[in-house]
Amino acid sequence: MRRRRATALATLLALGAALAVVAAAYATPERAAAPSAQAGSDAALVKCGKTRTIGFMAPVTGPAASIGIQQVHWAQYYVSTYNKTHKTKFKLQTEDTQLGAPTGTAEALKGAQALAGSSNVLGVVGPAGSNEIVGVTKSLMDGGLAWVSGSSTRTSLTTDGTRTGYMFRTVPPDAIQGPTAANFILKKLKYTRVYIIDDQETYSTGLADAVQQVLKAAGATVNRDGVSQQQSDFSSLIAKIPRDTQIVYIPWQLPPKGQAFGNQMKAAGKGTIKLMGADGLYDSSFASVGAHVYDTNFPLNPKSKIIAGFKKGHGGDGEYFGAPTYAATQVVGNAIDRACAKGSTTRAAVRAAIRSTKIPAAQSLIGVAIRFNRNGDLSTLHKFGLYKSNGTVFVPIAG
């Protein structure tokens, strides 16, 4: 008797699931884009209306959720401040990419397809990871959508020509950041014994390669290692670092990991060796390791009202890793506004509008005007900002 009821329950559940699937497939507003619309969506006219939709892809959940949340906060911050002061409103259609998560890029792919198929989405902010971009390229381009990433730095993404006109980014590529860091180490600090540790993720290996190349060319002694991003026990790795090393370069993307590494260096009696991170570690938690910590970051404008406002709204926490995502949202929002001047627009028009973005330095939190070159990279930024910790936060120093 009991088993029978359990069977009935199971059957009901299964039936319910099947029904729900079909129902959902019907119910979602995506139906507006007819099955064949994918190819034609490029030129399909979309009424802008009062509320415009920005597609937003970020790792809301999963292992990288700690940085994803920052991007969510900054994107939402742009939308909410914009909506307070404008008659037209923006809405984020968020797709969780679950960067580094169980099913890999599958979630990002599904998200990209959903955005591409959702006719009211005009442009996309994100995705966060370079590999995710590689994965979603076809889906987004088939849908005619442009995307602006605030955190993918692999140089080849924009320079290999596959995504020209579709991909833009508000964070400069490794090709700019790497040499900045390397030259600082060589010329300013005049160090010659350097240890480089990447975190085996695509962002990190790219930067580490770029720095290693410059350092080696200049004849410095460079040791290279890699450590899994999932690891937080670095003691044996630290043991391997020679005591006469002058600086350890760790271009990682999780600031707390950088902090843990720094603290463990101190605990191992190697606290005198200098540390240097990259924009992924530009965060007060990494700076708190001590005054011997350096970092590179795109120049944020410390006096920017935007940053002040964000800090106020988020308990004083900077969450700077997400700041370029603000810029990315700003770029997309701005472009949609311009493309929508006549009340309706196409995705192609939004792409063109993004391409011709001109946000003056005063309105940009990155300290310089936002404009894109042919490849989709910032044309206004040729150099990274250099920072040194004062023990609690990073302060800019001269390169």
Next chain:
Amino acid sequence: MTGDATLLELKELDKSFGGLRVIADLDMVVKEHEIVSVIGPNGAGKTTLFNLITGIYRPDSGEIQLDGRNLVGMAPHKITELGIARTFQTLRLFLNMTVKENVMAAQYGHTKVGVLRSMVRTPGARREEKEIHRLAEEKLGFFGDRLMGYRWDQFAYSLSYANRRRLEIARAMATQARILLLDEPAAGMNPRETHEITELIGKLRDDGGYTILVIEHDMHVVEGISDRVVALDHGVKIAEGSFEAVATDPRVVEAYLGLRKTETK
């Protein structure tokens, strides 16, 4: 009735586990169409003997010959293919397969069709599949209505204890073995079932043409079926011969029957 040809021969068989000698210097012969019972107290090495013959354990020294061919070192499935099949004292049916499937599965060794052919169901594969079904039904038919008809599609776990024992025998028969090794076929059965099993074992030899080596505790059964009885104690053969001879052998009585006779008889 009993032929003269030697079918199975054990020569100076030895097996120890961690210093404990479980089978010591054992010689034994089983002739064609013979029913041989192995008796002995618990721990005498009876089941170990079966494990050695079927290749589950490898003897430390000695030979096991089937038709003059040495089996030592062969994989168990190879030995079964050559004609020795067994049942288990503890019952090891494929419980979550149906009665018929149990018997069909045991025909793996003498069938040929590979995975790829069965995937596309070539005519040859179908023919063989039909043959497997036929043979399974034939073997199950041997047990009268005990394992017939609608019981074929029941899962083995739903069988009663006695029927599980029968199914194990049917499964062993399906390997197309010539010798059946039955490990306590009457264990846990009531008197009536025990009687049935005794008759069945006789029928297996007479109608089925099998040679049978059986381990049994129940002296009724042993008496009823055996052409010959071998008594083991601590891995050593202490007596061999007709039931009467062995049962009255003083060493056997001392080792075993002296304690048990009153209980079982």
Next chain:
Amino acid sequence: MNWSLFFDLTVSGLTLGSLYALIALGYSLVYGILKLLNFAHGDVYMIGAFLGWYALHALGGPVNPTFTGAVVLFLMFVVAMLGCGVLGVAIERFAYRPLRNAPRIAPLISALGVSIFLQNSALLIFGAAFRDYDTFDLIGVKTYNIGQLFFSVPQLLTVVAAIGLMVALTLFVARSRLGKAMRSTSFDREAASMMGIDVDRVISVTFFIGSALAGAAGVMFALVFGQIYHFMGFIAGLKGFTAAVLGGIGSIPGAMVGGLIVGLAESYATGYLPQGSTFQNLYVFALLILVILIRPSGLFGKAAISKV
């Protein structure tokens, strides 16, 4: 030979190894009795680290603790171990006990479900951000050295505490009534229950102890490495699992030795082998495969003779 490097690697390997050993003990104890791989064990360890964090902050935080450092530390361990112990018992009661007679794979899946559940509950409640222990100030970040042998207080604390706990456990299992009941249950569950042993209670106690050890390991990890997050249980669980298998799953000394071997192997691999830190896991796995192939039941495991 670069002795300084060798010492550093050894200290770090021993520290990690002690943690792995503590986790491995949980796997081994449970496996010994239920023949069940408790996939959720790594997540219990994670919860332990978080419980320690909450205890720390309830006691005033690392900078201005309500009591002296030693008392705070002690209370952190107590809270984490008790909390995890209760959690372990609850997991067993809810997710494993109803499945005692189910097919072998069912409790594995149930364990998987518990693991996913715990991980994401932690994400829900603790948030995605990393939490710092900041106890470097509380117990001193100072490094001591004997010659070229450098070690820090938390490292020393971890190794000593781990060894202490393991000795206590060994004594408990060998001497106490409950310990004896545990051993007999592990040997033959049905026979034990016929002998009047309350098997359910023994299993609960086993889960309590194993989980409490994981909780302690969680706090120790955080003390040494400073940082915790909701996903930390997976890798640690995998390493603990490896250690348990390496030592012979089901064996208490096996778990200890296995843990230390994995920890040291990891450390030496990082230090000495080409691309060590990159392929660290690969090297550890190679070692494991080697051991399994030579001794299929692990270093201290008893070869199971299948009874036919």
Next chain:
Amino acid sequence: MEQPPDTPRIGVDEWVASVEGKRERYTGPRGAVLKRWERLPPAARVLVFATPAAVFPFLTSGGNLFRYGLFTLVYALLALGLNIVVGFAGLLDLGYVAFFGCGAYMYAILASPQFGNHWQAEAAIPVVVVFTAVVGLLVGLPSRRLLGDYLAILTLFFGQAFVVFVNNANRISFPFVGHADLTGGANGIANIDPFNFFGYRIDSTRKQYYLLLIAVALVLILLMFVNESRTGRAWRALREDPLAAEVMSIPVNRLKLLAFVFGAAVAGLTGAIYGTIATAALPGDYDVGLLITVYAIMILGGFGSIMGIVVGAMIVNNIPKLLHSSANARPLFYGTILLAILVKLRPWRLLAAELGGLVAFGFAIHGIASAAYPRLVDGESIGSGVSARALDHWMLFPKNPVKIADVAYILLVAAIVVYPQLSRVWRAVLLPPLLYLVMFVWENLLLVHIGGATRLILLGAMLVALMNIRPQGLFGTATVEIA
């Protein structure tokens, strides 16, 4: 299990009664449907599932087809391969997704700009499948000596090793050939070609969908045939009892290897197809998480149940997505709870009393709270509409629920663990407050995080609950294990 020796009904099996019972039970429309279903030949069964699937693309948009249809099929195909190894042969293979990865990388090497190869699909697919099958054979080889859990750990490490390898292969210099960037390291291999069969390119979602549908249907039929062949029976026998199987003339080691090889081959095929869908082979895609997903599918579907797998894939792929928005999630959540109560609570008077108690309890709590602790009610529910507004007058909604909801969540988990241990009377009395607590946590915490942790929490809870109710999975046949 054992019959006492002196039972009078000699030779009469327990199942005689159960069979008679079952025959009775299978009357009525459900019985008729079941009987029909059982009489259908395998190919026809597949058709029953394939027909609606074939129509699906015409009912929905490209995005939905991709999300719901395509990925359901990818997972189904992947789980079918796993089912050979675990469901049929009973080998706990925890490195299975590595074969999936092997397939994707191998195809990427054969058909992408990485090495300038652009093979036709009709040539590349067989190569990929054979390659992964060989890898499966190599991994299977040491497994011959290993049983159960040791096999599990070995394969788990193979999976880990695979990820580490593809993630860092660009740093390795190979003997003889020197440095060759086989896998693109952390960057993976991008721009994989779509399948190109004799010039016909499978490059749209719809074409990929149909290709997958054909692949799934084909594998389904082949597996059904194998399952009813001597090999299939031998696999199941070895799952049941390897030793008995060996003694019953089944070469256990060879069959284990065979299962590994076929499982790997199916995974490799799926990997190649997935590679063309993702247009890239990326190292993060083949990690333990995916393994868990595939296992969840196989388990939900039921071990060894071929059709169940397809349903399992539908559930695991789609339910989390459905929960994505609060508009879908709320009715689904309450619907499930209501269903569970309806099934569990009898007679209807008790049911009515409990539901009435719940409503009354809510109003009472809300009344007390608004009088004494107005902070507890000054927020409002998520969403709009009549039902949401009505909820505001009944459920507590603190303005800033973070802390109190966290506490309530932990309390709820504890309560759910303790609840089944209570006596019947206490359970009846405490049900309304418990349900209220469930709703409170749902409205104030879970629904807020519906895009994130909530979905996975529900997945985890569902797995535990399912194993409690039906250890054999939704469509598996009940299995019995001897101690």
